[in-house]
Amino acid sequence: MNLExxxxxxxxxxxxxxxxxxxxDVPVQPLADRLPGVRLRERLEFPEVSEPEVVRHFIELSAxxxxxxxxxxxxxxxxxxxxxxINDELASLPGFALxxxxxxxxxxxxxxxxxxxxxxxxxxxxxxxAVTTQxxxxxxxxxxxxxxxxxxxxxxxxxxxxxxxxIPDSAHGTNPAxxxxxxxxxxxxxxxxxxxxxxEALARELDDRxxxxxxTVPNTLGLFEPxxxxxxxxxxxxxxxxxxxxxNLNALVGxxxxxxxxxxxxxxxxxxxxxxxxxxxxxGAGPVAVARHLEPFLPVPVVVEQGGRLRLExxxxxxxxxxxxxxxxxxxxxxxxxxxxxxxxxxLERVSRTAILNANYLMRRLAGTYELPHPEHCMHEFVxxxxxxRKYGVKTLDVAKRLLxxxxxAPTVYFxxxxxxxxxxEPTETETLDRLDHFAEVMIRIAAEARENPQQLLDxxxxxxxxxxxxxxxxxxxxxxWALGTGRPAAEPAARx
Amino acid sequence: xxxxxxxxxxERRMLEKIGxxxxxxxxxxxxxxxxxxxxxxxxxxxxxxxxxxxxxxWAAANEGARCASFLGAGCYDHYIPAAVNxxxxxxxxxxxxxxxxxxVAQGSxxxxxxxxxxxxxxxxxxxxxxxxxxxxxxxxEAALLAxxxxxxxxVVVAGTLHPHYREVLRTYLEDRALSFVADRGGQCAPxxxxxxxxxxxxxxxxxxxxxFGLLESPHALHRLAHDAGALAVAVCDPIALxxxxxxxxxxxxxxxxxxxxxxxxxxxNPPSFGGPALGFFACPETLVRRxxxxxxxxxxxxxxxxxxxxxxxxxxxxxxxxxxxxxxxTNQGLLALRATIYMGLMGKQGMREVAELCVQKSxxxxxxxxxxxxxxxxxxxxxxxxxVLECPRSAAxxxxxxxxxxxxxxxxxxxxxxxxxxxxxxxxxxxxxxxEIERWAEALREAGEGAR
Numbered sequence: 001m002n003l004e005x006x007x008x009x010x011x012x013x014x015x016x017x018x019x020x021x022x023x024x025d026v027p028v029q030p031l032a033d034r035l036p037g038v039r040l041r042e043r044l045e046f047p048e049v050s051e052p053e054v055v056r057h058f059i060e061l062s063a064x065x066x067x068x069x070x071x072x073x074x075x076x077x078x079x080x081x082x083x084x085x086i087n088d089e090l091a092s093l094p095g096f097a098l099x100x101x102x103x104x105x106x107x108x109x110x111x112x113x114x115x116x117x118x119x120x121x122x123x124x125x126x127x128x129x130a131v132t133t134q135x136x137x138x139x140x141x142x143x144x145x146x147x148x149x150x151x152x153x154x155x156x157x158x159x160x161x162x163x164x165x166x167i168p169d170s171a172h173g174t175n176p177a178x179x180x181x182x183x184x185x186x187x188x189x190x191x192x193x194x195x196x197x198x199x200e201a202l203a204r205e206l207d208d209r210x211x212x213x214x215x216t217v218p219n220t221l222g223l224f225e226p227x228x229x230x231x232x233x234x235x236x237x238x239x240x241x242x243x244x245x246x247x248n249l250n251a252l253v254g255x256x257x258x259x260x261x262x263x264x265x266x267x268x269x270x271x272x273x274x275x276x277x278x279x280x281x282x283x284g285a286g287p288v289a290v291a292r293h294l295e296p297f298l299p300v301p302v303v304v305e306q307g308g309r310l311r312l313e314x315x316x317x318x319x320x321x322x323x324x325x326x327x328x329x330x331x332x333x334x335x336x337x338x339x340x341x342x343x344x345x346x347x348l349e350r351v352s353r354t355a356i357l358n359a360n361y362l363m364r365r366l367a368g369t370y371e372l373p374h375p376e377h378c379m380h381e382f383v384x385x386x387x388x389x390r391k392y393g394v395k396t397l398d399v400a401k402r403l404l405x406x407x408x409x410a411p412t413v414y415f416x417x418x419x420x421x422x423x424x425x426e427p428t429e430t431e432t433l434d435r436l437d438h439f440a441e442v443m444i445r446i447a448a449e450a451r452e453n454p455q456q457l458l459d460x461x462x463x464x465x466x467x468x469x470x471x472x473x474x475x476x477x478x479x480x481x482w483a484l485g486t487g488r489p490a491a492e493p494a495a496r497x
Numbered sequence: 498x499x500x501x502x503x504x505x506x507x508e509r510r511m512l513e514k515i516g517x518x519x520x521x522x523x524x525x526x527x528x529x530x531x532x533x534x535x536x537x538x539x540x541x542x543x544x545x546x547x548x549x550x551x552x553x554x555w556a557a558a559n560e561g562a563r564c565a566s567f568l569g570a571g572c573y574d575h576y577i578p579a580a581v582n583x584x585x586x587x588x589x590x591x592x593x594x595x596x597x598x599x600x601v602a603q604g605s606x607x608x609x610x611x612x613x614x615x616x617x618x619x620x621x622x623x624x625x626x627x628x629x630x631x632x633x634x635x636x637x638e639a640a641l642l643a644x645x646x647x648x649x650x651x652v653v654v655a656g657t658l659h660p661h662y663r664e665v666l667r668t669y670l671e672d673r674a675l676s677f678v679a680d681r682g683g684q685c686a687p688x689x690x691x692x693x694x695x696x697x698x699x700x701x702x703x704x705x706x707x708x709f710g711l712l713e714s715p716h717a718l719h720r721l722a723h724d725a726g727a728l729a730v731a732v733c734d735p736i737a738l739x740x741x742x743x744x745x746x747x748x749x750x751x752x753x754x755x756x757x758x759x760x761x762x763x764x765x766n767p768p769s770f771g772g773p774a775l776g777f778f779a780c781p782e783t784l785v786r787r788x789x790x791x792x793x794x795x796x797x798x799x800x801x802x803x804x805x806x807x808x809x810x811x812x813x814x815x816x817x818x819x820x821x822x823x824x825x826x827t828n829q830g831l832l833a834l835r836a837t838i839y840m841g842l843m844g845k846q847g848m849r850e851v852a853e854l855c856v857q858k859s860x861x862x863x864x865x866x867x868x869x870x871x872x873x874x875x876x877x878x879x880x881x882x883x884x885v886l887e888c889p890r891s892a893a894x895x896x897x898x899x900x901x902x903x904x905x906x907x908x909x910x911x912x913x914x915x916x917x918x919x920x921x922x923x924x925x926x927x928x929x930x931x932x933e934i935e936r937w938a939e940a941l942r943e944a945g946e947g948a949r
Contacts, residue, residue, distance in 0.1 A: 005803070007607070007611060009611075009614065017844050017846050017847060018580075018841070018842035019847065021847065021927060022927075024853075024854055024858075026861035026931050027861060034856050034857070035712065035879040037714075038712050038741065039742035040742060041738075041740065041741060042742075044739060044848060045618050046843075048846070049841060049842075051842060055584065058584040061608055062587050062590055063604070064601075064604040065589045065603070067588055067594075078594060081500075084500060086545045090548065090552040093553065094556070095557050095559045096552075096769065097562075097768070097769050098562040098566070098767060099559040099561055099562045099770045100566060100572060100768050100771075101768065101770050101771025102771075103561035103568060104561070104896065104909060104912070108770065109558045113555050113558065114555055124538050124539055125539070136631065136634070136827075138826065138827075139827070140634070143824060173826075174814050174815075174824050174826050176819035177817070177823065177824035178824040180821070180824070254533060254536070254537055255524070255527070257531075275500075277591045277592050278593065278595065278830075279591055279829075280591075280594070280604075281627070281829075282628075282829045282830045283630075283772075283773035283827070321668030322633075322665050323634075323665060323668055325571060325661050325760065325774055326572065328772050329772040330771060332772075342543055342545075342548055343541060345536040345537040346499075347542050348537060349536070350499045353520060354503055357511055357512070360517075360523055361511045361515055364514055365514065377525060400598065401598075404601050409594070409598060409601065415815070429500070429501050430501075432503065433503070433507045433511065461601075465603050466603055466798040467600070467802075469796050469798050469804045471806050473796045474794040474806045475808050477794070478794060478808070480610075480613055480625075480792055480793070481610075481613050481618075481625070482614040483614065483618065483623075
């Protein structure tokens, strides 16, 4: 018998089944009469597994995951903070969970109220005049924002001319990918010494072909752009719009409003800043907040209020159109609103202040052990370099893998691209002093191991459910489904330690 | 509430370690003029009790959610087995990040691999990805892939595709790149598609079943598309595919669809006002390097044991930046997990039973409605789970009347087009009992009285 953990398809067998369905209580006709001329499938090679075994299977899988409820997750630019449980319960209320997106405005006043309220508080937090909550994720928010910028240029007769977007080399990869989706061109500008936007480099590229400048604030090194007001003024003087990537909003809430920095629009990752669960890779939501001049271009439909009654307005001739099958990731929006209201203005400010304090504290604790390329005070995250360990034959990847043995998730590694062997660390406000100290001690110990026993790091992790996985083999063999092969070894595997 | 565990004394110690006199010193890079002077104009903090009260009242204001639902149109009320919620709500899945460190994410990765396997089988394709945002954007991504793969620009779209999906296509693609083929009697005539084809066409997009619930003949469209050198893109419903021959399968010498995409909400996910939703995307192995979104693959660890990782990340934005196959950075992980648990629980037999119940119940409802004076089916032809009723008065009126009886009788298609104002799109899933269907028919009768 093979002792390897089994996939669903390797369990159960013919005749096994899960939950029963009620017998058909309407007159049954042969399918051939119901669906004349329609070809039915002959086989459906699905698993046949009893409910207890399905439950065990997924419980077994669940135990293999690291997750925020289990431990620290210092992933830079990902803002892995506590996900309050009350928010999940509220999103699951039958009145929300069962509400249908096409039931009509009269029957959906509660859902529309949630959307409307969230848009209002997000506008207040970001300092913009209106918000669309339709985009499903940050990247879709970016694309929606760029479409609005294009529509604005077109409305001024400059749509054909302005097709270039200036992006610093420290930006998230989604920025240029979103630009490409519009068929526009990305112009990358090098960062200056402290990774800030270089106004001179910007000035060289800004011209009447520039549609927009996309910036992340704080930038991906966790640093606030000291000359941001000058940068946004320059862009506007050249007729461009300025877009803010809101991935790092957790540093600003209650302290600074991007609308007051001269930005024209931004997206918000509610799964980062506003605590909605990451779900192992989604769903998130990526609302976009815009200044008044961009309001006519918001995606349709827009929630409007008249005499206390909410309705969806579709007739918006300048709108960029629809970007979601229905109204965006509503269940996620409920959670984000609950989070914001549970904190209130004071709690929100405390989030940012604590996130900044935590990041600076960790940065100083680790600065002597790892290289700190940018020694200024950081905002909510900071970037270290693993370069000093290179002389022992140890890479940042090895540090990341060894961290897993201590019950800590690895930081974001090898990003931003402008720092060699980068370790991008964002502790968030969630972590207590005790946790931060634990993490610092682990990082210091790993650096010592690199000196004394580098092989230990090259072989890590040891305490995880599987050892280091062969990613090259995965890409070569491309076993993407169990029909193509499950990678199950032919021979009996060695007994587990 | 702040969810922050920190005392003033701890703060003082931390600032001391950092070497600054006060927190404000950390913000030296922020121009003083842009610091927020007064607090945000937001309500709160609200305690859990207050939140429950507030959100409870809003949830209760959704009248529609209290009715027996005959609503569909891309978002369905299918039964969700209790085990789906119990398993998917676990923190281990819900609060995990994207599985970039596979050694501590085998739970999520194995589930994604199983999701890909199940979707590939259901669609009759070789491979599927880890999911996309929703059915509409999965359709867009299919059109974009077809354009890249063929080097052609125009996309021919059956007019019987969901109107919202057509709108989203219009948002993403320029107008001149889209040709919509109007329907005849709710179906897309192959001769009309033929007229729209040309050497610049990258793909033909159609839906199966279509927006009106009708089952058109997919292989006629595949043949037309392939003869013109274009790809065939099928936008499908996964419950229907448990019963119907999947469009990915070749038949009688005619090749199958090249891309099969769609909305997976009906696999174990609640309607939730239309989101979060679950886009799925399946294709042949030959197109996998052009595929958007995340992919999990099987491999082995250092000790030779099976494990799973994200693969072909060189297609993705965080590596390829502007050269990526798409800008997508997330998948709908938790919804894909729910779909995987659902498909695992229902299994071979249960999936087919759900689909058959949908057919039997929706056809029964259509027969009852046809006997009510003033109502008739708007289209001919076989349908799955959903059909359009032409009402003796506006569908909006019918909805209003029926709702008073606790029935949401269908989607008022008047919201899409003035020409459809008397059309009600009725979906009947396995959830609707014979008694509810009787009450639905009664409500229609009542709404129709005196109208003619």
